[in-house]
Amino acid sequence: MAEASWYVVHTYSGYENKVKVDIEKSVENRKLQDQILEVSVPTQPVTELRNNVEKTIERKMFPGYVLIRMIMNDETWYVVRNTRGVTGFVGPGSKPVPLSEEEMQKLGFGGGEQMAVREVVLEFAPGDTVTVVSGPxxxxxxxxxxxxxxxxxxxxxxxxxxxETPVEFEFTQVKKL
Known part of the structure; x- marks a missing residue:
């Protein structure tokens, strides 16, 4: 039996979760659980600061792409390729190319576990004019x-x-003008 590898599937933007659910339904209906092992839409927690309110959201790491761990054969290729919202596998021509272990570790999937990368999205950047909203x-x-x-x-x-003297303020103490 062939070994399962990770493949990247290109989808319409915004359809990643729908494609994931549809592939999982097809796997269940066709009893392919032993061939299509995992379907993943990688996300990472992102802390956004808007109007001085911190909010943690899950943001897609690769918008427009879904990762699938599967054994590539005609049947699994057909199921994935003919899922609504899928535009094709990533690879030269029509030949899907599996990701290497090294590539998967760089993506944070070493040992099947995803790395939690925390990113902060602010509404201001260096050079922007801000006003202090609290404190002295x-x-x-x-x-x-x-x-x-x-x-x-x-x-x-x-x-x-x-x-002029440089003064440090917490993110929540300033607001972009």
């Missing part, structure tokens, strides 16, 4: 000089005693 510097306005995601702070030059 409330209503101060400045251009973002630096952002420290680990400490979750932003540095603004604030006018103190006639000269």
């Amino acid at each position: 510097w409330k209503d101060a306005v400045g251009k973002v000089a630096a952002i420290n995601e680990k400490k979750r702070t932003v540095t603004l030059p604030i006018d103190m005693f006639g000269r």
